[in-house]
Amino acid sequence: MPRKLLAVLAITSLLTSIITSLANAAALDDGYPEGAAAPGRTCAPDAVGQKEVSSYSGKNLSCILIYGIAKWWIDGDPLPAVETPAAKPTASAEPTASAGAGNQFVLDKGVKITLKKGSKLIKVGDTRPAQVLIPGTLKAKVAAPLLVALPGFTATPNDLLALVDLTAEAYKRGVVLALPSGSKNSGGLPFWNATGSCCDFEKSGVDDSNYLMDLVKQISAKVSIDAKRVYFFGHSNGGFMSYTAACNNSSKIAALVNFNGSSFADMSLCKADRPVSVLQVNGTEDELIHIAGGNVFDDPNQPYPSVSVETAKWAEINGCSTSVALIKNKTKFNYESVLAGSETSKATYKCPKGIAVEMWTIAGGKHLPKINTAFISSVFDFLLAHKK
Numbered sequence: 001m002p003r004k005l006l007a008v009l010a011i012t013s014l015l016t017s018i019i020t021s022l023a024n025a026a027a028l029d030d031g032y033p034e035g036a037a038a039p040g041r042t043c044a045p046d047a048v049g050q051k052e053v054s055s056y057s058g059k060n061l062s063c064i065l066i067y068g069i070a071k072w073w074i075d076g077d078p079l080p081a082v083e084t085p086a087a088k089p090t091a092s093a094e095p096t097a098s099a100g101a102g103n104q105f106v107l108d109k110g111v112k113i114t115l116k117k118g119s120k121l122i123k124v125g126d127t128r129p130a131q132v133l134i135p136g137t138l139k140a141k142v143a144a145p146l147l148v149a150l151p152g153f154t155a156t157p158n159d160l161l162a163l164v165d166l167t168a169e170a171y172k173r174g175v176v177l178a179l180p181s182g183s184k185n186s187g188g189l190p191f192w193n194a195t196g197s198c199c200d201f202e203k204s205g206v207d208d209s210n211y212l213m214d215l216v217k218q219i220s221a222k223v224s225i226d227a228k229r230v231y232f233f234g235h236s237n238g239g240f241m242s243y244t245a246a247c248n249n250s251s252k253i254a255a256l257v258n259f260n261g262s263s264f265a266d267m268s269l270c271k272a273d274r275p276v277s278v279l280q281v282n283g284t285e286d287e288l289i290h291i292a293g294g295n296v297f298d299d300p301n302q303p304y305p306s307v308s309v310e311t312a313k314w315a316e317i318n319g320c321s322t323s324v325a326l327i328k329n330k331t332k333f334n335y336e337s338v339l340a341g342s343e344t345s346k347a348t349y350k351c352p353k354g355i356a357v358e359m360w361t362i363a364g365g366k367h368l369p370k371i372n373t374a375f376i377s378s379v380f381d382f383l384l385a386h387k388k
Helices: 013-025 157-163 167-173 208-222 237-248 307-317 373-384
Strands: 051-053 060-066 069-074 103-106 112-115 120-124 130-134 144-150 176-179 225-235 255-259 277-283 344-348 357-362
Touching (some): 120 208, 130 167, 130 208, 144 157, 144 208, 144 237, 144 373, 157 176, 167 176, 167 373, 176 208, 208 225, 237 255, 307 357
Parallel strands (some): 144 176, 144 225, 225 255
Antiparallel strands (some): 051 060, 103 112, 120 130, 130 176, 344 357
């Protein structure tokens, strides 16, 4: 496993902390001194990315996420095999009845989608099939908007919904919601091949841009989709991938949201030739993707641009003015449930009617912020305000 996998873009919610705490309590008969960093021993979740030379073995160790748990591991060594939990005899692949609240459907493990009246969840695609939520609020004989939501590196659609639950708003707005997964690397960790820096670290060359647009086509064959209202939402590596999909398919994507992700270090690689409305969301305290730009996992061979560079490129593509100052909203918004007060500021380029390039900045926001329903509602407002 290459060292490029030395960080986390997946969210493991409260279960990770619980599991990590339990694992810390377990004794390891591995020969390493008690309390020392050792392969397989847990490390603090906020230590992910840290490196240490073992005083016992002399080997280079890194604190990384191994299947959702922060652990020390020897640089360059293959990850352990994935442990497959025993099947529960009471589990059912079908939705189960829930009086008064609709049906509950477990997408993967843990996060549940409430299937409200008339809604259904289907799988679409032969290779890497995606879960697709079809809300019961769709209008007969009216083509629906489609939102494709992409999780980050190592994350599943389940993890993305734990971070930002798009399902309730999709039902409310009558938006078909597609939840695809990235390919898996040799360690079983999902990724999107978005740019040279993120996150096909093993150089598989998988064409995820083509995969995603083929998925849109397959969904459109099963549900009446409005081709003028195809949207993308991506977190972290999924944000990188949303930009790349739009760069390669600007005639087919109306708008996107890049949430704590970035793009090509060289933005001239973005070949978009049609306007795509863009919303870039970043936290000022993001531990992994910095507003000023940087290197993915601090590897100088994996650079990414600043928010100002990437949004300026989209402003140029979209015919917006780049010679005048950004238009800043005087109002601040409360989109993060842990941070006190209204922490989010907004700025936008001056663009032609019907097109937008916006930046939302969450003051104090981390890579995995505790966003609220007001954020989700505003994201849908932005997307649905734009069409081809």
